[in-house]
Structure formats: structure tokens, C-alpha cells
Amino acid sequence: MTSRIGPAGFAALVVAVAAAPLVSTHYRTYELGFVGIYLAALLGLNILTGLTGQISLGHGAFMGIGAYTTAILVVDHGWRALWTIPVAAVVTGLVGIGFGLAVTRFAGPYLALATFALPLTLTGIVKRFQGFTGGSLGKNLPLLHSQLGLRTNPSLWLYIVAWSLALLLFVLAWAVARGRLGRSFRAVHDSEIASTANGISARWVKTLAFGLSAFYCGAAGAVFAIGVAYVNPDTFPIDLSILLLTGVVIGGTGSLGGMVFGALFVEFIRTTWAPALVRAFTRVTTVHVNTHAAGSPQVIYGLVLLLVLFAAPAGAGGLARRLADLVPRLRRRAPSLSRPSGL
Amino acid sequence: MKRSALLVAAALLAAAAVVVSAGAAPSATPGVTARTILLEGTFPLSGPASGYAPIPAAMKAFFSYTNAQHGVNGRQIVFKYDDDQYNPPETVQLTHKYVEQDHAFALVGGLGTEPQQAVEAYLNQQKVPQLFVSTGATTFDHDFTANPWTIGWQPDYAAEGAIYGKYIAKNLPTAKIGVIYQNDDYGGNYLSGLKSGLGASHLGQIVSAQPFDVTSPSPLQQVAALAQSGADTFVIFLTPTATIQSYVIATKLGWKPAHVFVNSVSGTSTFLGLAAKSGSAITDGSFTVNYLLDPTNPQYNSAPGMVLYRKLMAKYDPSGNVNDQLNVYGMAKAWNVVQLLKGLGKNPTRAGLMQAARSMNFSGATANPFLLPGIVTRTQGRYQYPISQVNLVQFSGGVFKPVGGLVDGRVLPK
Numbered sequence: 001m002t003s004r005i006g007p008a009g010f011a012a013l014v015v016a017v018a019a020a021p022l023v024s025t026h027y028r029t030y031e032l033g034f035v036g037i038y039l040a041a042l043l044g045l046n047i048l049t050g051l052t053g054q055i056s057l058g059h060g061a062f063m064g065i066g067a068y069t070t071a072i073l074v075v076d077h078g079w080r081a082l083w084t085i086p087v088a089a090v091v092t093g094l095v096g097i098g099f100g101l102a103v104t105r106f107a108g109p110y111l112a113l114a115t116f117a118l119p120l121t122l123t124g125i126v127k128r129f130q131g132f133t134g135g136s137l138g139k140n141l142p143l144l145h146s147q148l149g150l151r152t153n154p155s156l157w158l159y160i161v162a163w164s165l166a167l168l169l170f171v172l173a174w175a176v177a178r179g180r181l182g183r184s185f186r187a188v189h190d191s192e193i194a195s196t197a198n199g200i201s202a203r204w205v206k207t208l209a210f211g212l213s214a215f216y217c218g219a220a221g222a223v224f225a226i227g228v229a230y231v232n233p234d235t236f237p238i239d240l241s242i243l244l245l246t247g248v249v250i251g252g253t254g255s256l257g258g259m260v261f262g263a264l265f266v267e268f269i270r271t272t273w274a275p276a277l278v279r280a281f282t283r284v285t286t287v288h289v290n291t292h293a294a295g296s297p298q299v300i301y302g303l304v305l306l307l308v309l310f311a312a313p314a315g316a317g318g319l320a321r322r323l324a325d326l327v328p329r330l331r332r333r334a335p336s337l338s339r340p341s342g343l
Numbered sequence: 344m345k346r347s348a349l350l351v352a353a354a355l356l357a358a359a360a361v362v363v364s365a366g367a368a369p370s371a372t373p374g375v376t377a378r379t380i381l382l383e384g385t386f387p388l389s390g391p392a393s394g395y396a397p398i399p400a401a402m403k404a405f406f407s408y409t410n411a412q413h414g415v416n417g418r419q420i421v422f423k424y425d426d427d428q429y430n431p432p433e434t435v436q437l438t439h440k441y442v443e444q445d446h447a448f449a450l451v452g453g454l455g456t457e458p459q460q461a462v463e464a465y466l467n468q469q470k471v472p473q474l475f476v477s478t479g480a481t482t483f484d485h486d487f488t489a490n491p492w493t494i495g496w497q498p499d500y501a502a503e504g505a506i507y508g509k510y511i512a513k514n515l516p517t518a519k520i521g522v523i524y525q526n527d528d529y530g531g532n533y534l535s536g537l538k539s540g541l542g543a544s545h546l547g548q549i550v551s552a553q554p555f556d557v558t559s560p561s562p563l564q565q566v567a568a569l570a571q572s573g574a575d576t577f578v579i580f581l582t583p584t585a586t587i588q589s590y591v592i593a594t595k596l597g598w599k600p601a602h603v604f605v606n607s608v609s610g611t612s613t614f615l616g617l618a619a620k621s622g623s624a625i626t627d628g629s630f631t632v633n634y635l636l637d638p639t640n641p642q643y644n645s646a647p648g649m650v651l652y653r654k655l656m657a658k659y660d661p662s663g664n665v666n667d668q669l670n671v672y673g674m675a676k677a678w679n680v681v682q683l684l685k686g687l688g689k690n691p692t693r694a695g696l697m698q699a700a701r702s703m704n705f706s707g708a709t710a711n712p713f714l715l716p717g718i719v720t721r722t723q724g725r726y727q728y729p730i731s732q733v734n735l736v737q738f739s740g741g742v743f744k745p746v747g748g749l750v751d752g753r754v755l756p757k
Contacts (some may be wrong), residue, residue, distance in 0.1 A: 025443070025444065026443050027439060027440055027443040027444040028444075030436075030439055030443070031436070034436070124556075127526070127527075127556050127557070128556070130526075130527075135526075135527055136457070136526075136527035136528065136529075136557070137456075137457065137460070137527060137528045138431070138457060138460070138461075140460070140461075140464060143464050143465055143468055155439075155443075224432070228431065228432045228435045228461070229435070229461075229464070229465070230431050230432075230435065230460070230461035232431060232457050232461075234429065234430055234431060234457060235430065235431050235432055237430060239390075239428075239430075270433075271425075271436065271437070271440075
């Protein structure tokens with residue numbers, strides 16, 4: 001991942017994050033809180049997919065594991081919600097490593113298929129151990145409310161927690177990408193054979209990538225549970241995993257800043273952007289689209305994804321980079337560090 | 344001096360204007376304007392539960408009809424609904440939107456046990472009516488003390504199970520019951536109802552009770568266990584897909600139970616027809632319950648509610664399937680909502696709406712025309728089950744024939 005924008009870009013992001021609630025309604029702040037949650041998840045998935053080049057169709061399940069960890073600790077053991085976040089992240093990270101050890105013997109499409117099993121297995125496990133997880137009925141967490149002595153409305157509280165986490169994880173992702181671990185990830189992405197020849201165990205690196213991305217998604221899932229205040233096996237369907245992957249691609253695999261756009265996409269596509277797109281389409285072509293038809297959201301994402309891959313294969317991040325290229329000052333002096341991203 | 348006096352006078356006048364206009368302003372009730380009342384609800388319009396999508400369309404059709412008849416106390420009903428895909432976090436987000444952004448007057452008909460449970464606490468905290476949820480889970484009717492802003496509508500699952508139990512205890516006292524039930528609150532509700540209907544003396548009639556996980560691919564193991572248990576009465580408390588599978592598997596295993604009872608959610612002509620087409624030989628003769636007018640049964644063709652139903656479907660929902668009883672369900676519910684709103688008069692309030700919902704008595708001449716003749720809609724005091732009477736029906740030749748008269752799943756207060 002390149003940091004073409006660097007600290008200045010990050011500072012701009014922080015300013016935007018701080019300012020947004022001041023100009024937003026409570027409900028909009030609530031929605032933007034979820035953008036923060038999805039950003040944390042996408043940053044994690046990006047480490048696996050963008051950096052290390054492994055496709056996962058099941059990372060929604062890691063959000064689910066984080067969410068259930070939080071739910072069980074809060075509801076059954078009386079934990080304070082915030083303390084559960086690091087625990088959920090670590091637990092999920094460990095599960096990620098375990099899962100990675102199991103599946104990294106596979107490569108490419110076979111690995112992707114194996115990850116597809118994650119969300120299905122999670123649903124089954126949750127329903128099987130219903131004494132522990134609450135089964136189909138799920139668990140109701142206490143309604144979202146501000147803590148730590150801060151008296152803000154619940155939406156703002158969620159926003160603060162989600163974005164504090166997201167920005168922290170953003171910095172971590174940036175550090176990982178720049179460091180030795182990041183180079184190992186990229187080496188495995190480029191060529192597993194070459195990296196093995198150079199003494200990097202591709203399998204261990206991929207496993208670590210799973211673990212780290214699961215850690216991120218677990219943390220995101222924990223905040224998700226706090227925000228929604230309810231978990232049950234239907235809360236993390238396959239759709240979510242696919243949506244996360246779509247978000248990474250649309251953001252631009254490998255681009256940290258692009259992930260912000262990806263997170264906006266994940267949150268707003270279904271409720272706001274897709275209906276708006278359909279309305280515009282109807283107005284332009286006078287073709288009536290039945291948005292209430294079964295499967296219609298999936299069709300719309302698929303179309304949007306195809307459009308993006310066609311028009312901007314490197315996603316939002318790639319677009320931003322191309323725009324930045326137009327400004328001579330922003331061009332890096334060492335062009336070899338910039339790399340086209342893509343799966 | 345004169346100038347400051349003028350300023351003070353202007354300030355006082357302005358203050359007076361504000362105070363007076365505040366009093367004369369339209370009621371501060373959210374969702375209510377001088378001309379409209381905003382009702383909203385979440386429904387699964389896509390995804391695995393999208394079979395229920397006709398319900399909000401039919402509700403909207405009835406509200407359109409009401410609006411064409413000059414609305415409710417001079418106001419038009421604006422009914423908006425969104426797709427939550429039966430996914431609770433979606434339900435939560437949409438519900439927050441309805442309450443905090445749209446400021447709906449009430450949430451009406453929200454569908455799904457888990458989706459509505461996910462938002463129950465929030466709506467009660469915000470004191471927004473969660474009116475007539477579309478699910479039979481007993482808790483929505485039963486727990487009104489904890490959740491005063493929430494109420495169900497249709498006969499609840501436990502009551503339905505009790506009706507099967509009572510019928511079996513009375514008419515099939517020596518039958519051996521094998522029951523397969525979904526291993527969650529849905530199936531659990533039905534099973535506990537069945538047991539309470541059988542009563543202590545007939546509880547032993549259940550020779551085998553097999554829980555089935557909805558995530559399991561097939562109920563083969565459970566149906567085989569029931570077939571081997573010597574049961575001659577097959578009771579199915581599963582969602583539609585698993586129900587169809589159970590019917591087919593029973594035939595494939597060569598099991599021909601003398602009686603079959605299937606829960607009303609899955610016991611529709613569509614699903615039973617599918618089961619028969621897929622090879623089941625035991626769909627004919629299945630018992631279930633019904634409380635709505637049945638568009639596929641010609642005996643109801645001249646009922647005033649059926650006439651109105653067909654007229655409204657043709658006019659306001661022409662692309663809807665008239666034979667789908669879910670449309671009757673939607674209209675029946677919308678009718679109920681309109682009756683409540685009419686009773687609230689010129690200044691409806693959310694609290695007033697809930698009060699009205701908790702003291703309903705639509706019977707006789709004022710009964711809901713879309714329900715079977717004789718079914719009342721009653722709530723009062725500690726009895727908060729709006730509809731609890733049903734007709735036991737038997738599937739025969741593609742049509743449900745009533746068996747006996749109306750049965751009560753619960754004890755109506757005098």
C-alpha cells in the first residue's frame with residue numbers, strides 16, 4: 001500500500017471525522033458511525049486481500065465472532081461494553097490464525113471457496129450451542145448509550161467509539177504496510193514460490209494475514225454489536241462477507257485511503273445509493289425497475305461492481321492516485337514504490 | 344427612553360406571538376401534520392423471507408382505499424416501507440431512520456420475530472408504537488408490561504399449538520403423536536402450545552418429539568425417527584421449506600400417518616401443493632388453522648370482505664396475486680390500523696394509539712370483514728391477544744375445508 005497522501009491526508013481525514021458530527025443530524029451520525037465500523041473491517045480485509053493477495057468470501061463471519069464475543073461478555077458476564085472490544089479482537093484474531101493454518105494449504109480459488117465455509121459454519125455453530133450463544137433468538141445487548149462519563153446522545157457515542165477504533169487501526173495498518181511484515185505480505189502476493197525461495201514461509205505469512213485481518217474484523221464486529229444492540233445467527237449472512245469484499249475492491253485493493261470510500265459504499269449502497277441510482281436510471285431510460293424483486297440488491301451490487309471494475313479497476317484509491325498524478329508535486333520521487341493494485 | 348420602550352414593547356409582542364403561535368401550532372406529535380399521518384414498517388422484500396413481500400403491498404392498497412374515502416379525520420395516511428431482508432441490523436438501522444429522521448407516528452406491521460425483537464427495546468425506550476408486528480411469537484402479546492409500546496396481532500403460535508392439542512385430545516384420544524419442531528423459539532412456541540392444549544392427562548400421547556435445526560440440510564433423520572416411533576399422527580412445526588421436505592421424506596420412507604397437522608405458516612395451498620408435486624402422498628387431509636378469508640375457497644366468494652378484497656386488489660394492487668392469502672392478511676391488518684386511527688379523533692397521539700390498541704373490541708357488526716365470520720378482535724386489561732380464534736381446516740383437493748366451527752386458542756375475557 002502506498003502512502004502517496006501520507007500524513008497530510010491522514011490529518012485531513014481526522015479533521016473530516018471530527019467535523020462531520022457537527023454538521024450532521026443524529027441519524028446521519030449514527031450511519032457514519034457504521035461507516036467507521038466498516039472501515040475497521042475493510043482495513044483488515046485489505047491486509048489479507050490487498051496486501052497479501054488472498055481472497056476471502058467469509059470475513060463477515062469474523063465480524064460475527066467479534067460481535068458474539070462482545071454480546072456474551074456483556075449480557076452473560078456483565079462486562080462493560082468497551083472492555084470487550086480488545087478481547088473480541090484478540091479472540092477473533094486467534095480464530096483467524098487457526099482458520100488460516102487450516103486453509104492456507106490451498107491457493108487461489110480453492111482458498112476462496114474454503115473461506116466461503118466460514119459464515120455457514122458460524123451460523124451452524126451458533127445454533128448448535130444455543131445455551132452459550134442464545135441460538136436463533138440471539139442476544140439483546142443493553143441499548144446503545146454513552147459511557148465513560150461522557151454525556152452524548154447514543155449516535156454520537158457510537159460514532160466516537162467506532163472512529164477512534166478505525167483511526168487507530170488505520171495507523172496500525174499503515175505501519176504494518178511500511179514495515180517488514182508488510183513486505184513479507186507483498187512478497188507472498190507477488191510470488192509464493194519466489195518468497196519461499198527467499199526464506200519466507202508463504203504459509204505462515206498467509207496465516208498471519210488471516211489472523212491480523214480477523215483481529216480487525218473482530219474489533220469491528222464488537223463495536224457493531226454495541227451499535228446494533230442485538231446479535232443472532234442472521235446478523236452476519238454471506239451477503240455481508242461479499243459486501244465487505246466488494247467494499248475492498250471498490251475502495252481499491254491496497255489503498256488505505258480508498259478503504260474510507262469502500263466503507264461509505266458498504267454503509268450507503270443499499271439504503272441510499274442503490275435506490276438513488278435506480279431512480280436516476282428510471283428517469284433517464286424510462287425503464288421501470290422493480291427494486292422489491294427478490295435478489296434485486298445483489299443484482300445492483302453486481303452491476304455496480306462490474307461498472308467499477310470496468311471504469312476504475314483500481315477502485316477509488318486508484319482513481320485518487322491517478323488524479324494525484326496530475327499534480328506534479330504529489331508525484332513520488334521514487335516511482336518504483338507505486339504499484340498497480342488489483343487482485 | 345421612548346426608543347427603549349418601543350424596543351421592550353416589540354420584544355414583548357414578539358414573545359407573545361411566539362407563545363400564541365406555539366399554542367396554535369399543529370400538535371407536536373411526530374408524524375402528524377395538518378394533512379397527513381406517517382406510518383412506516385420494515386418487511387423482507389428480498390432475501391430468504393421474501394415470500395412475505397405481498398403483505399406491505401396489500402396494506403398500502405387498503406390505505407390507498409382509505410385515503411380515497413377522505414382518509415382519517417381529514418388526514419391522509421402515508422405508509423412507507425423498506426426492505427430489511429429479514430436481517431436484524433438492517434431492521435435496526437431502518438427503525439432508527441424511521442424514528443430519528445422520518446419521525447413516523449407509528450411503526451406498523453414490522454415483520455419477523457428476530458428483526459422485531461432487535462428493535463423492541465429501542466422503540467419502547469423512544470416511546471414509539473410498535474404496532475401489530477407481523478409474527479405470531481407469543482412474547483409480543485404476552486410481555487406487554489415490559490414492553491407497553493409493543494403489540495402483536497395474529498393468533499399467536501402457542502395458541503395455535505394449543506388448538507391442535509385440544510382437538511387431538513378430544514377427537515383422537517388414542518392417537519400416537521410424533522412431532523417435528525424447529526429448534527428455536529418459533530418451534531418451541533408451537534410445541535409448548537401443543538402440550539398445554541393436550542393437557543396433563545393426554546401429554547403421554549406424544550411418543551416422539553424431534554427438534555430440527557433450520558440450518559440442517561434435511562429433516563431426514565428426524566422424520567425417520569418419527570416413522571420408527573410408531574406414531575400415527577404427524578405434527579409439523581417447521582418453516583415452509585423444511586415442511587415440504589418433511590412431507591416428501593415421509594412418503595419416501597413409506598410412512599403413512601393417519602393424521603397430519605401442519606402449522607399455519609407453512610400450511611398454505613402453495614406449499615402443500617409443492618410438497619405434493621415433489622412426491623408427497625400425505626398432503627391431502629392435512630389439518631391446519633385459518634382465521635382469514637380464503638380467496639381459494641369459493642364458499643367465501645360472497646362474503647362482503649371478500650368482495651371488497653377483490654375490488655381493492657384489482658384497483659390498487661393489480662399485479663398482486665389475488666389467491667395469495669398474504670394479501671388478505673395485509674388488508675385485514677391495515678383495516679385494523681385504520682379503525683384505531685379513526686377512533687383517535689382530530690388530535691392523535693402515540694400514547695392514544697397504544698391505549699386504543701389495548702382496548703379493542705371489534706365484534707359483531709364492527710368485526711374485521713377480512714377475518715372469518717364470527718372472529719372478534721379483542722384486547723382489554725391483562726388480555727392482550729388481539730386475535731385468538733381460528734377455524735380448524737383440512738386440506739382436500741387443493742382447498743381448505745373447515746372442520747367444525749371457530750375454536751378459541753385462548754380464553755377470551757367475558
